[in-house]
Amino acid sequence: MAYAYRRLTPEELQRILLEREARGFPLHAPPHLFRDEGTYLITAANYHHKPIMYSAERRTDFEARLLQKLIEINAKLYAWVILPNHYHSLAQVDKLEALSQVIKQLHGETSREWNLADGLVGKRRVWYRFTDRKIRNEDHFFRALNYVHFNPVKHGYVESVYDWPWSSVHNYLDERGREWLREQWKMYKPERMGQGWDD
Numbered sequence: 001m002a003y004a005y006r007r008l009t010p011e012e013l014q015r016i017l018l019e020r021e022a023r024g025f026p027l028h029a030p031p032h033l034f035r036d037e038g039t040y041l042i043t044a045a046n047y048h049h050k051p052i053m054y055s056a057e058r059r060t061d062f063e064a065r066l067l068q069k070l071i072e073i074n075a076k077l078y079a080w081v082i083l084p085n086h087y088h089s090l091a092q093v094d095k096l097e098a099l100s101q102v103i104k105q106l107h108g109e110t111s112r113e114w115n116l117a118d119g120l121v122g123k124r125r126v127w128y129r130f131t132d133r134k135i136r137n138e139d140h141f142f143r144a145l146n147y148v149h150f151n152p153v154k155h156g157y158v159e160s161v162y163d164w165p166w167s168s169v170h171n172y173l174d175e176r177g178r179e180w181l182r183e184q185w186k187m188y189k190p191e192r193m194g195q196g197w198d199d
Contacts, residue, residue, distance in 0.1 A: 039078070039092040041144045044103065044130035051084035052114055052126055059084070059166045062110060069102040078141075079148040082166035083155060088148045090141075096132060103130050139188060147190035149181075 046052040053059050063082045066089065070077050076092040093099045111126035118124070135141045149172075152164035161169050172181055 036096070037092075037094050038096075039076075039090065039135040039141065040096060040099065041133040041135060041148070042089045042091065042099070042103070042130055043086065043133075044107070045086035045128050047125040047128050049085045052118075052124075053082065053084050053087075056165075058114070062087070063166050065106055065110070069106050070099075073098045073102055075099060077168070079145045079168045081148050081151045081164070081168070083151060083157065088151060090135070090144055090148055099132075100130075142184055142188035143190045146185055146188055150190055 053062055059082045063080070066080065066082070066087070067077065070089070070091055073093065075098075077089065078092070079088075079090040081088050091099065107127040107130075112121075114126055115121045115124055133144070135144060149161050149167060149169040152158045152167065153161055158164045161167065162173065169181070
């Protein structure tokens with residue numbers, strides 16, 4: 001679904017913009033409909049899904065900084081994964097606004113640093129706006145948890161979730177064990193993510 005706008009005609013784009021305006025949504029940003037206390041699946045991608053977090057060092061640094069930012073706002077972090085071109089996190093917060101602020105801050109800091117390091121200051125946009133999905137119930141929570149952990153396999157980076165180091169799956173492996181992870185996977189398969197189960 002990401003960047004599907006490239007396949008739209010100018011007329012279709014205009015109709016979508018008018019509809020968003022009529023509903024009071026920002027014209028070019030995903031609406032954040034829920035802003036209260038709760039658990040949210042957060043997704044953010046590098047602009048045009050370019051692999052700006054291409055190096056292991058960059059992913060390791062970004063992971064540490066993301067976790068630190070979430071600790072600073074007293075978020076309860078359930079899951080995360082950092083990939084070369086996007087990341088997901090599953091966190092409980094008192095207010096989405098606090099989470100939104102730390103994500104914007106982190107994106108601003110890393111944009112400047114990475115563009116300086118890559119010699120692309122003023123030439124490259126690093127992040128696209130993040131999206132959030134409020135978790136509704138236990139089934140939704142565990143499907144989202146499994147979706148986050150399965151992401152490196154889904155995108156072809158590894159054959160096993162345990163082979164991707166930038167993921168909370170290792171915390172669950174240490175604390176709950178492989179059998180617990182297998183049981184959650186069997187009970188809450190994330191195969192239909194984006195096909196209606198999380199609408």
